[in-house]
Amino acid sequence: MKLSYARVSKAPHNTPPHALRRTTIIASGVIFALCVVLTCWYGASHSLLVAFALVLERSVYAGGPPLVYVAGAVGLGRLFRPLFRSATHPLALQSSCGLALSLWLSHLLGWLGAFHGAAGPWVALGVPAFGLLLALQQFYVFIKGGGWEPSLPAISPLLAIPCGLLFGAALFAPGWLWDSEFGGYDALSYHLELPKEWLQLGRLLPLHHNVYSYLPSGVEAAFMQLGEMAWPGSVPGSLTLDEGYRVYACQLLVALGAVLAAWISGAAAGATAQRLGCKGPVGPIASGLALATPWFIVTGSLAYNDGFVVLFLGAALLVAAQSGPGALKQGVLSGLLVGASCIAKPTSLIFVALPIGVLLLVWTPPRAWLKVGTGVIPVGLVIILPWLIRNWQDSGNPLFPFAASLFPSASGGTGAWPPEEVARFARSHAFDGSWGERLRLLVLPDMHDPAGPRHRGLLHPQWGAFFPLVGVCGVIGVLRPSLRKAASVLGSLTLLQLALWLTFTHIQSRFLLPLLVPGAALCAIVIAGISPPGRRGLARFLGGGAVLVQAAFLLIVYASQARGHPAQGFLPGVETYTGADFAWLKRSRSPEENQRNLAASNPARFCNIVLPPTATLYLLGDATPFYHTGKVIYNTTYDPWPFAQAASGGAGPDAITASLRARGITHVLINFSEIDRLSRSGFIDPGVSLDAVQRWAHASTIPLRDWPQGTVLVQLPAADGSAP
Numbered sequence: 001m002k003l004s005y006a007r008v009s010k011a012p013h014n015t016p017p018h019a020l021r022r023t024t025i026i027a028s029g030v031i032f033a034l035c036v037v038l039t040c041w042y043g044a045s046h047s048l049l050v051a052f053a054l055v056l057e058r059s060v061y062a063g064g065p066p067l068v069y070v071a072g073a074v075g076l077g078r079l080f081r082p083l084f085r086s087a088t089h090p091l092a093l094q095s096s097c098g099l100a101l102s103l104w105l106s107h108l109l110g111w112l113g114a115f116h117g118a119a120g121p122w123v124a125l126g127v128p129a130f131g132l133l134l135a136l137q138q139f140y141v142f143i144k145g146g147g148w149e150p151s152l153p154a155i156s157p158l159l160a161i162p163c164g165l166l167f168g169a170a171l172f173a174p175g176w177l178w179d180s181e182f183g184g185y186d187a188l189s190y191h192l193e194l195p196k197e198w199l200q201l202g203r204l205l206p207l208h209h210n211v212y213s214y215l216p217s218g219v220e221a222a223f224m225q226l227g228e229m230a231w232p233g234s235v236p237g238s239l240t241l242d243e244g245y246r247v248y249a250c251q252l253l254v255a256l257g258a259v260l261a262a263w264i265s266g267a268a269a270g271a272t273a274q275r276l277g278c279k280g281p282v283g284p285i286a287s288g289l290a291l292a293t294p295w296f297i298v299t300g301s302l303a304y305n306d307g308f309v310v311l312f313l314g315a316a317l318l319v320a321a322q323s324g325p326g327a328l329k330q331g332v333l334s335g336l337l338v339g340a341s342c343i344a345k346p347t348s349l350i351f352v353a354l355p356i357g358v359l360l361l362v363w364t365p366p367r368a369w370l371k372v373g374t375g376v377i378p379v380g381l382v383i384i385l386p387w388l389i390r391n392w393q394d395s396g397n398p399l400f401p402f403a404a405s406l407f408p409s410a411s412g413g414t415g416a417w418p419p420e421e422v423a424r425f426a427r428s429h430a431f432d433g434s435w436g437e438r439l440r441l442l443v444l445p446d447m448h449d450p451a452g453p454r455h456r457g458l459l460h461p462q463w464g465a466f467f468p469l470v471g472v473c474g475v476i477g478v479l480r481p482s483l484r485k486a487a488s489v490l491g492s493l494t495l496l497q498l499a500l501w502l503t504f505t506h507i508q509s510r511f512l513l514p515l516l517v518p519g520a521a522l523c524a525i526v527i528a529g530i531s532p533p534g535r536r537g538l539a540r541f542l543g544g545g546a547v548l549v550q551a552a553f554l555l556i557v558y559a560s561q562a563r564g565h566p567a568q569g570f571l572p573g574v575e576t577y578t579g580a581d582f583a584w585l586k587r588s589r590s591p592e593e594n595q596r597n598l599a600a601s602n603p604a605r606f607c608n609i610v611l612p613p614t615a616t617l618y619l620l621g622d623a624t625p626f627y628h629t630g631k632v633i634y635n636t637t638y639d640p641w642p643f644a645q646a647a648s649g650g651a652g653p654d655a656i657t658a659s660l661r662a663r664g665i666t667h668v669l670i671n672f673s674e675i676d677r678l679s680r681s682g683f684i685d686p687g688v689s690l691d692a693v694q695r696w697a698h699a700s701t702i703p704l705r706d707w708p709q710g711t712v713l714v715q716l717p718a719a720d721g722s723a724p
C-alpha cells in the first residue's frame with residue numbers, strides 16, 4: 001500500500017480527478033472499518049454492535065502508544081535523509097531507517113535500565129515524542145506549499161480487506177486465534193513473556209530459565225518500551241494490567257509494522273522494476289500480494305517479529321536498487337537495515353544479509369566494493385553490538401545460544417548450558433533428514449509431526465496461491481525478452497533464499513516469509529509487464545485479480561479458526577484470561593454463578609484467582625506463563641528443568657517434593673499433554689518422563705483440580721506429609 005500526497009498545481013493532467021481520489025480514500029476507509037468490525041464479529045454469539053463498541057474501546061485505549069512509536073520512528077528517520085536525498089521513495093527509506101533506529105534505541109535503553117524507575121515512563125515516551133515532533137514539523141513544511149491532496153492507489157479498496165482483517169485480529173487477546181501457531185504459543189512463551197519479566201526486573205537482560213532471552217530481542221524491547229509508555233490512570237511497567245491494553249498495543253505495533261512492510265516491499269518492487277527497465281503499477285500490486293497472504297496476516301496480528309524482517313529486507317532491496325546514492329551511502333544504509341533486521345530476528349543473517357550482500361556485489365561496480373563494505377560492516381556491527389556485549393557478559397558467548405563450539409565452557413557446553421542442553425537445542429533448531437526428505441517436505445505434508453500431519457513448505461494453506469503464482473510468473477518472465485532480466489534477478493534471489501531455508505533451518509513454513517519480498521516483486525513486474533503499453537488499467541485488473549485470490553484464501557483461513565467461530569474469542573479479553581475480571585463480576589452474580597464461572601476457567605485464570613498471594617507456582621511441562629500474574633517458576637524445554645534436577649541421582653517422590661519445596665515452590669501445574677508431546681519430539685530433558693512425573697504426582701502431591709486437556713494442579717505437602 002502506498003500513501004502519497006499529490007500536488008495538484010503540478011502536472012494536473014497526470015493525476016486522477018479530485019472526486020475519484022477522494023472516493024478511493026473514502027471507500028478504502030469504509031471497507032477497512034467494516035472489515036475490522038466483521039473480523040471481530042464473524043462466528044460469534046455477541047452482536048455486531050457489541051463488536052463495534054469493543055473494537056472502538058480497545059483501539060482508543062491501546063492504539064495511542066504504537067501510533068506514537070511508529071510516527072516517532074518516521075520522524076527519527078529524518079536524521080538519515082542526507083544519505084538518500086536523491087533516492088527514489090525517500091519516505092519509505094526514511095520510515096525504515098527511523099524504525100531501525102527506534103528498535104536499536106529500545107534495545108539499548110532497555111538493556112541500560114533506562115525504562116525503570118520514576119523516570120522510566122518519561123524516557124519511554126520521550127524518545128518517540130521527539131521523533132513525532134520531527135515528523136510533524138516535516139509534514140507542516142510539506143503542506144505549507146499548498147496545492148496538495150492525499151492520494152491512494154486505485155487498488156486500495158481491495159487492500160483494505162486484508163488490512164481490516166489484520167487490525168481486527170490484532171485486537172484479540174493472544175491465545176485464541178491461529179491454529180498454525182497453537183494459539184500464539186511463541187508469543188505467550190517469550191515474545192510477550194520476556195518484556196513482562198523485564199519490566200518486573202527493571203531492565204532487559206538474559207534469563208537463565210528462558211533461553212530465548214539471549215536472542216537479540218529488538219522487537220521485544222519495543223514491547224517493553226510500550227509497557228512503560230503510561231497514560232493517565234494506568235500502571236507503568238506492566239503488560240497484563242489495565243485490562244491488558246498494552247498487550248493489544250504490542251500486537252497493534254506489529255500490525256502497523258506489517259502495513260509498513262507491505263508498503264516498503266511495494267516501493268522496493270517499483271524501484272527494482274525501474275532499475276531493470278520495467279514499467280507499470282508494480283508497487284501497489286506487490287504490496288497487495290504481500291498484504292493478502294495469510295501467513296503475513298497471521299504473523300502480523302500476533303506479537304511476532306517476522307513482519308519486521310520483511311520490512312527491513314524490502315528496505316534493503318530498495319537501497320540496493322538505487323542508482324542515486326554513492327557506494328558509501330548505500331553501504332551505510334544497508335548496514336543499518338540489515339543490522340536492524342538481525343536484531344529483530346537472527347535468521348535475518350541468512351535470509352536478509354546474504355541475499356542483499358549478493359545483490360550489492362552484482363549491482364555495484366567492483367571498484368566500489370570497498371566503499372560499500374566500509375559502510376556495511378561497521379554500521380551493522382554497531383547495531384548488533386549491544387546484543388553481543390550483554391550475551392558475552394552473561395555467558396561468555398556473544399552469540400549464545402549459537403556457536404557453542406566457538407565459545408565452549410569448562411564443561412564442554414556453552415555459557416550455563418551443559419553439553420546435553422546445547423545438543424538438544426541445536427537438534428531441535430535444525431533438520432537432520434536427508435536432502436530427499438527436505439525436498440519432499442517442500443511440497444508434501446510431514447506425516448511424522450508429533451502434532452499431526454501438516455505442511456511445512458510452499459504448499460502450506462496459509463501461503464494461498466502465492467508460490468504457484470511466483471512459479472508461473474517466473475516462467476512467463478524468463479520467456480519474455482522484455483521481462484527476462486527482472487525475472488532472472490528476482491527469481492534467482494527467491495531461489496537463493498529457498499536454498500538457504502532448506503539448508504540452514506528446521507524446515508518450518510513460517511520461516512519462508514522473507515521470500516514475500518522478491519516473490520511479490522517478481523509477480524508484480526510480470527503482471528504489469530504482460531499488459532500492453534499504455535494499458536495500466538489491464539495491469540491493475542490482473543494485479544487486483546491476483547490479490548483477490550490471495551484475499552479469498554485469507555478469508556477461508558480466518559473463517560476456519562475455532563471450528564468456524566473465530567470471533568467467539570473476541571469478547572473475552574486479557575482480563576478474562578488472567579482472571580482480573582472475576583473480582584468485579586462476582587459482585588453482580590450469585591455464589592452458584594461464580595462457582596460455575598470458576599469451574600470453566602482456564603488453568604492460568606483459575607490459579608490467579610484461587611491460589612494465595614504467598615503461593616509459588618511451578619509450571620511443569622508448560623512454558624507459556626504469560627497470563628499467570630502470581631509468582632511463577634518455569635522453564636523452556638531447552639533450559640534446566642527443576643523437576644529433572646530434583647529427580648537426579650534416582651531420588652524418590654518424597655525427595656523430589658522436598659527439593660522443590662526447598663526452592664519455595666508450593667504448587668505445581670502439571671501439563672501431562674505437553675510433557676507427552678515433548679517426549680515424542682525428543683526435545684525434553686532426559687531427566688523428565690511422563691511415567692516419572694505421574695508416579696511422583698500420585699505418590700507425593702495433593703491434587704486440587706484437573707482439566708480435560710491433561711493439565712493438573714497439585715499442592716506440595718509439608719515436610720511431615722500434611723497439607724500446608
